[in-house]
Each structure stands twice: as C-alpha cells, then as structure tokens.
Amino acid sequence: MRNRRGFTLVELMIGMIIMLVVTGAVYKLLTTTQRLSRAQAERTDLQSNVRTTSIVVPNELREINTVEGSAIASQNDILAASGTSITYRAMRGMGYVCQSPTSTDLRITKSTFDGTRTPVAGRDSAYVFMEGADPDQGSDDTWQPVPISAVDPNSTCGATAAYKFTINPSVATLTAANVPVGTPVRVYEVMQLSLYANGGQSWLGARSVSANEASQPVLGPLVSGTGLSFEYLDKNAGNSMGTLNGVKTVRMTVRGITDDAIVTGASSAMAHVQDSLVSEVQLRNAFRP
Amino acid sequence: MRASRVSNEGGMALAVAIFALVVIGALVAGTFFAGRLEQQTGQNTFYVGQAAEGAEAALAQTLGGSLSSSTMLDLATNGGSTTLGTVSLGGNVYGTPTVTRLTNSVWLVSALGERRRPDGTPLAQRQLGQLIRLNQANIKVKAGLTAIGKVTVSGNSTVSGFDQTPPQWVDEDCPTPDSVTGVLYNGQLTQQGSAVIKGDPNRQQDNTLTAGNMLGGGTFAQLKAMATLVLTSDISGLGPVTVGNPPVCNAAVQNNWGAPTDTSSACFDYFPIIYHNGDLSVSGTGEGQGILLVEGNLNVQGRIDFYGPVIVTGGVNIRGTGSDDVKFYGGVMAQDITLDDSKLTGNAMVNYSSCAIKRAIQGSATPIPLQERSWVQLYN
Numbered sequence: 001m002r003n004r005r006g007f008t009l010v011e012l013m014i015g016m017i018i019m020l021v022v023t024g025a026v027y028k029l030l031t032t033t034q035r036l037s038r039a040q041a042e043r044t045d046l047q048s049n050v051r052t053t054s055i056v057v058p059n060e061l062r063e064i065n066t067v068e069g070s071a072i073a074s075q076n077d078i079l080a081a082s083g084t085s086i087t088y089r090a091m092r093g094m095g096y097v098c099q100s101p102t103s104t105d106l107r108i109t110k111s112t113f114d115g116t117r118t119p120v121a122g123r124d125s126a127y128v129f130m131e132g133a134d135p136d137q138g139s140d141d142t143w144q145p146v147p148i149s150a151v152d153p154n155s156t157c158g159a160t161a162a163y164k165f166t167i168n169p170s171v172a173t174l175t176a177a178n179v180p181v182g183t184p185v186r187v188y189e190v191m192q193l194s195l196y197a198n199g200g201q202s203w204l205g206a207r208s209v210s211a212n213e214a215s216q217p218v219l220g221p222l223v224s225g226t227g228l229s230f231e232y233l234d235k236n237a238g239n240s241m242g243t244l245n246g247v248k249t250v251r252m253t254v255r256g257i258t259d260d261a262i263v264t265g266a267s268s269a270m271a272h273v274q275d276s277l278v279s280e281v282q283l284r285n286a287f288r289p
Numbered sequence: 290m291r292a293s294r295v296s297n298e299g300g301m302a303l304a305v306a307i308f309a310l311v312v313i314g315a316l317v318a319g320t321f322f323a324g325r326l327e328q329q330t331g332q333n334t335f336y337v338g339q340a341a342e343g344a345e346a347a348l349a350q351t352l353g354g355s356l357s358s359s360t361m362l363d364l365a366t367n368g369g370s371t372t373l374g375t376v377s378l379g380g381n382v383y384g385t386p387t388v389t390r391l392t393n394s395v396w397l398v399s400a401l402g403e404r405r406r407p408d409g410t411p412l413a414q415r416q417l418g419q420l421i422r423l424n425q426a427n428i429k430v431k432a433g434l435t436a437i438g439k440v441t442v443s444g445n446s447t448v449s450g451f452d453q454t455p456p457q458w459v460d461e462d463c464p465t466p467d468s469v470t471g472v473l474y475n476g477q478l479t480q481q482g483s484a485v486i487k488g489d490p491n492r493q494q495d496n497t498l499t500a501g502n503m504l505g506g507g508t509f510a511q512l513k514a515m516a517t518l519v520l521t522s523d524i525s526g527l528g529p530v531t532v533g534n535p536p537v538c539n540a541a542v543q544n545n546w547g548a549p550t551d552t553s554s555a556c557f558d559y560f561p562i563i564y565h566n567g568d569l570s571v572s573g574t575g576e577g578q579g580i581l582l583v584e585g586n587l588n589v590q591g592r593i594d595f596y597g598p599v600i601v602t603g604g605v606n607i608r609g610t611g612s613d614d615v616k617f618y619g620g621v622m623a624q625d626i627t628l629d630d631s632k633l634t635g636n637a638m639v640n641y642s643s644c645a646i647k648r649a650i651q652g653s654a655t656p657i658p659l660q661e662r663s664w665v666q667l668y669n
Contacts, residue, residue: 022302026309030316037316044327051334065662075661094418094665096367096391114669127662129420134506135394136650138422143662182367182391184420186662284664 039262043273050256050277053204053219053228057193058281061250063091065285068246074145076245077188077285083229085194086250087209092116092124097183098157100176101128104168106146108185110153110161119163119187121151123211126165127186130178143186146171195228202227204254223255223274233280250281336404336413339382344402344417347376347384351398351419351656356388358423358654359558362462364390381405381412395659396421399667416667423654426512426562426580428598429505430620432473433488433641434633437498438604438625440474443481446609446633447640448472450488454644455596455618457550463644471641473498476625484633488641500602500624509602509624512582516564517653518543527575527593529556546577549596549645560597560652568603580649587623589615589637596642597649598622609636619645 007015064077077089093115095108106128113119119126125147132140148165155164167174189210196205196215203220204227207213222228231251234240240247254277261270355373364371370389377383386400399418403411433450434440442448452466471488472478475498486492501508520543529548530539538556539545546561548554561579568585576594581587586603592614599605599621609615614636621639633639658664 019302023305026305030309030312033313033316037320040320041323044323047327048330051331055334059666063662063664063666067661091665094667114665114667116668129395129659129662131392131394134427136423136425137427137506138424138657138660141422141659141661180392182395184391184395184397186665285662287658 035263035268038260039264039273042258042260042262043275046256046258046273046275049219049221050254050275053222053254053256054252054277054279056219057204057252057254058279060090060191060193061086061088061281062284064088064247064250064283066245066247066283067286073245075143078232078244078247079190080192081230081232081241081244081247083231085192086230087190087192089188090191091186091188093119093187095163095185095187097128097179097181097185098160098162099181101174101179103170103172103174104166106165106167106174106179106185107155107157107162108165109157110163113163115187118153119148119151119165120189120211121148121166123189123208124148124151124187125189125210127188128174128179129184130173131180131183144171144173146174146185148187193228195222195225197224200224204228221257221259223257227255227257229253248283248286250283251278252281253278333413337415339380339404340402340413340415341417342402343376343378343382343384343404344400344415345384346378346382347386347400347402348398348417348419350376350384351386351388351400352421352658356386356398356656357558358651358656361388361390361396361423361656362651364388364396366390366393381407391420394422396656398656416669418665418667420659420663420665421656422659423651424515424657425650425654426515426598427504427507428512428580428600428646428650430469430598430622430641430643430646431505432470432493432620433639434471434621434623435473435498435503436476436605436621436623436625437474437500437503438476438623439479440472440476440623441479441481441632441634442472442484442486443479443632444609444634444636445483446607446635446637447485448487448633449485449638449640450491451641452644453618453640453642455550455642457552458644458648460552461644461648464647467643469641475499503622503624504600509582509584509600512562512580512600513564513584515653515655516562516582518546518561518563518579520563520565520569523570524572526573527571527577529554529559531555544575546575546579546595549576549578549594558652560649562653578645578649578652580653591615595619596645598646600624604632606632606634607637607639608632608634609638614638616640618642619649 067075080087095113098109127143130144149168150166152164155162196203201221202224203217205215206218207215232240232247233249234246258273372387375385384402389397402415404413433448450469450471452468468489470493471486471491530542530545532539536555538559547559548556564582566584569583570588572591574592578596581599583601587601588606590608594616597619602624605623617639
C-alpha cells in the first residue's frame with residue numbers, strides 16, 4: 001500500500017473541473033474567433049459586391065448617348081427606364097470602314113477593331129458615322145443605325161483582314177460617297193440591367209435584350225426590393241424619368257446585404273448586415289444641346 | 290524522488306493549448322489575409338480610377354488647346370497619327386494622347402492614362418478616346434466684295450473676283466482656283482475714276498442679299514463666339530510677335546495677326562479670329578491673316594495687307610493713299626446694318642482668294658468632339 005501511487009477522488013474531480021473550465025474557455029475563444037472571421041469574410045464580400053456593382057454599372061452606362069429633340073430619337077440610347085431597371089444600347093466596340101460599303105455589305109478592319117469582344121450577329125447592331133451635306137460643318141453630322149444579320153470574321157478588304165457585316169434590311173445611305181474609308185463604326189447591343197429576384201434573394205441582373213436572353217444574376221446578393229435603384233437626372237439635376245432623351249446623369253444606389261447572418265457589434269447577436277453606395281454616372285455622350 | 294514524480298506526470302494541457310493557438314492563429318491569419326486582399330482590391334480600383342483621370346485629363350488638354358488644326362490637317366487620312374506630349378497630373382498619374390486621322394473630317398484622340406510607381410513602372414492603365422473634328426467658321430464667300438447699301442469703288446482701287454493665290458503659298462494645299470463675282474451687292478454700286486471691277490461676272494446685283502444670308506451659312510453672332518483675339522482699341526501697324534526659344538507665336542499681342550508671307554515665321558500658321566466691338570481703324574504698315582470681324586464700320590488706310598475673310602456689320606472704308614496700297618486677299622463682306630457707305634479709294638485692292646479663305650478658315654479652326662457618340666472606352 002505504501003508504494004501505491006495515484007490520485008484521490010477529490011484530486012480527480014478538481015482536475016476534471018479545471019480541465020472543463022480550460023476546455024470551455026478555449027472552445028469559447030475558438031467559436032468567437034470563428035464567428036468574427038466569418039463576419040469579416042461576409043463583410044468583405046458585401047463591400048466587394050457593392051463596390052464592383054458601382055464599377056460595372058457605370059462602365060456600362062457611361063457611353064450612353066442622349067439628344068434632346070424628338071427628330072433624332074434614334075440617337076437616344078436609353079430605351080426604357082424605371083426605378084429598378086434600365087434598358088439601353090451598350091457600346092461593345094468601335095472599328096473603321098476599310099472599303100467602300102454597299103447597302104448590304106459593310107466591312108471594318110479587324111486589326112484595329114477595339115472592343116470588349118468580337119461582333120456577334122443576332123446580338124449586335126451598328127452605328128455608322130455619316131458626314132452631313134456640308135463636310136466643313138459638324139452640325140449636320142449623324143450616326144446611321146445599321147442592322148447586322150451576319151458577321152463574317154474571316155473576310156478581307158483587299159489584303160487586310162476584316163469583319164464583314166451583312167446588313168438586312170439594307171440601308172440605302174451606305175454608299176461610297178457617304179461613308180469613306182476610315183469612317184468610324186460603333187457596335188452595340190441592347191442590354192437591360194435590373195434588380196433580379198431568385199431563390200428568395202435579389203441580385204444585379206443583366207440580360208441582352210437584342211439576343212432575347214433571360215436575365216442572369218451578375219452580382220449580389222442585394223437587399224430585396226431596394227437593392228438597386230436608378231434616378232435619371234436632366235441638365236439641371238431635375239428628374240428626367242419622363243423625358244429620357246434629356247437624361248444627362250444616372251444616379252445609382254446599390255444596397256448590398258450579407259449572404260448569411262453574422263455577429264454584429266460587441267454582442268453575440270446575429271443579423272444580416274447591409275451596406276450601400278451611391279454613384280452618379282455622367283453620360284459622356286449626352287452633351288447636346 | 291521529486292524529480293521522478295515530475296517526469297512521470299501525464300497531461301494534455303500543453304497539447305490543447307498549442308492546438309488552440311494554432312487554430313486561432315490560422316483564423317486570425319485568414320482574417321488578416323481577407324482584409325489585406327480587400328485593401329489591395331480597393332487600392333487597385335483606386336489606381337484604375339486615377340489612370341482613367343489621367344486619360345480624361347489628356348483628352349481635355351488635347352481638346353483644350355494643345356492640338357492645333359494644322360497638326361490635325363497635316364496627318365494623312367485613314368491612319369496618319371501623331372503622339373502629343375504626356376500630361377502629368379502629379380501623384381504619378383499621367384496621360385498620353387495620340388491623334389489619328391480617320392477620314393478627311395474625322396479624327397480620333399486616344400488617351401492612355403497611367404498610374405505609375407515612382408520608378409515609372411505602370412500600376413494601372415486605362416485608355417479612353419474621343420472622336421473629333423474641326424470646328425470651322427461657317428463662311429461661304431461668293432464675291433471679292435459683298436455688300437449691302439451704297440458701294441463706291443473709286444480712284445485706282447481694284448475689286449477682283451478672279452481667284453488669286455498669293456505667290457508665297459505655292460507649297461500650300463490650296464483649292465483649284467475658281468473665280469467668282471467681283472462685286473455682289475444689294476443696293477447701289479458706283480464705279481468712279483480709274484477703278485477696276487473684274488470677276489466672273491465682274492458685278493452682280495442680288496436683291497435677295499441680306500445680312501442674314503450673306504455669310505452663306507453661319508451668322509455673325511456664331512462667328513463672334515469663336516473669336517480668339519478680341520481687340521480693345523484701334524490698330525496702328527501689324528506684325529508677327531514671337532516669344533521664347535524656339536520661338537512661339539505670341540497670340541496675346543493685339544497687333545499680331547500672323548505672318549502670312551513669311552513661311553519661316555512661327556506665326557505663319559497663326560490664324561486668329563479677330564473681333565472688335567464698334568468702329569475699327571487699322572492704319573500704318575504690316576500684314577496679317579485670319580478672319581476679321583468688326584461689329585461696326587471698318588476703316589483701313591496705310592500699307593496694310595490682310596489674308597482671309599473680312600466681315601463687317603457696318604460699312605468698309607478702304608483707302609490706299611499714294612504708293613501705299615491696302616490689299617485684301619480673300620473676300621470682304623459688308624452687312625451695312627447702319628447703312629454707311631462702303632468705299633474703296635486710292636490704290637485699295639480687294640482680291641478674291643479661295644486659298645486665303647481656306648487657310649484662314651482651317652487655320653483658325655479648333656478641335657471639337659463629334660456632336661454625338663464621340664466619347665469611347667478603348668480596350669486594346
């Protein structure tokens with residue numbers, strides 16, 4: 001008995017209690033740290049979503065052209081607008097005519113085409129710059145809308161690689177006299193940005209109207225109902241929703257929300273956190289009159 | 290005994306503590322990493338924004354004065370290009386514009402904006418473009434002298450509608466000569482003494498001629514708005530003035546109206562749009578070029594040569610005295626709103642010159658964006 005070693009029951013109990021306390025404290029520390037880490041990641045995603053939306057949408061809208069006056073309505077790129085959506089002509093690239101066009105055949109140099117992607121038939125249309133009757137004056141210049149029914153990416157202008165646009169229906173004003181070599185051509189598609197709801201959440205939705213696509217979520221999640229809103233301002237910063245050809249500035253408000261509930265503040269209460277950003281997009285091609 | 294008891298002690302507190310520290314450390318490191326990533330993303334976005342500002346500044350500076358019409362017109366159509374000076378905004382933000390001529394009348398300014406490191410390495414780039422053209426005075430000169438009201442051509446003065454190119458401009462891009470009417474008038478034309486009126490035809494009365502349609506397109510108010518040299522007093526003597534080395538034409542001097550016949554002068558390509566509100570008297574000796582707008586009557590005497598259109602809302606009184614000639618190459622238009630007579634006396638001479646008109650109109654033109662769809666985001 002003298003050589004027996006061991007712990008008494010009391011010692012064991014005390015040891016277990018201490019172990020429990022220490023383990024509990026470590027567990028608490030771990031869970032708290034994990035929650036804070038997760039909250040941080042969620043907040044990062046939230047801010048990233050809001051910031052990216054405020055970059056992507058202005059980049060889309062900045063090139064919009066508006067002109068006051070009904071006689072030149074075809075030059076107004078905002079086709080429809082509401083508080084939560086905008087339908088517009090989105091510029092996708094610019095090229096230069098490389099040989100005299102006909103009413104059904106327009107070719108642009110491939111190497112100098114500059115855009116976000118190559119032109120696509122069924123999705124894209126074009127505007128061709130038209131010099132007015134007086135070549136010394138700019139007040140009679142305009143851009144001729146041109147429908148593109150087919151794109152041949154392997155065409156040529158002489159020995160120069162070119163995109164060939166087949167135009168259907170034909171455009172009679174596309175002639176060698178009206179459209180000299182070098183004339184700029186702007187390629188566009190009709191797009192719609194809107195607040196898109198799916199699966200109980202809302203997103204920045206985008207769709208190609210000209211390609212007849214369904215809306216796809218691009219960025220989010222955003223706050224349901226109010227996650228994306230647009231205001232349309234005229235030259236005096238007044239509301240121009242009813243007169244879209246007078247829009248000079250689009251004000252966009254993005255309200256993002258975390259995907260999951262996260263800890264907020266010092267308490268352990270869990271909630272979805274929101275953040276918002278307001279951006280004003282000056283339409284760079286809306287300086288007339 | 291104590292040592293052996295210690296060595297035999299068991300337990301896992303240290304292992305638990307180390308495990309906990311590792312886990313907590315990993316979580317904290319992950320949080321820091323995410324935060325750092327976010328901060329870097331934000332900073333890169335900021336850099337891209339700065340690069341865009343650099344490109345915008347380069348576009349603005351190009352259109353605001355650093356690009357001259359002569360630079361634009363010297364470029365070959367369908368691809369001729371030139372890179373202008375880099376614009377620095379401070380804070381390592383730069384913009385470099387390049388001008389490319391697309392057609393006879395359309396150019397593209399593409400501006401590469403950069404946010405650089407202090408050593409010059411680019412951190413972010415953004416390219417923007419602007420389609421531009423020349424904003425030219427809208428003037429169509431139809432005669433050597435176009436006038437409303439009473440017109441008197443007397444003495445040894447000459448009015449010619451035969452297209453004449455000044456001999457110093459043999460290398461300039463002048464249009465094919467095409468003669469016009471000598472005197473086109475709505476009112477009364479009197480020819481006295483040895484005065485000569487010639488042209489194709491030498492004279493023509495046009496009762497439809499008014500101050501509103503005389504300019505052939507634009508209005509006096511539109512031209513006035515384009516003025517680049519506003520006179521504050523009468524002018525006595527004309528001559529080019531340069532500053533610096535290499536010399537640059539000094540556009541701030543009131544009696545510097547360019548150097549039309551001195552091809553080596555820095556003012557040879559300087560074509561001011563000169564405006565004076567009220568009657569203007571020009572006397573003395575010298576020569577000038579551009580577009581002269583007078584909202585009142587114009588009195589010229591001495592040995593003055595002027596190359597370009599002259600438009601006066603009142604009457605003109607041009608007096609060549611003795612051997613001192615007054616010569617106008619281009620065309621003179623007197624709207625005679627105040628019904629003052631227009632008189633050419635002495636050795637005064639008005640010669641129609643399509644080349645002088647073209648050079649003055651193109652040389653005084655300024656780059657402006659196309660009125661629609663001019664601004665473009667570039668990606669190549």
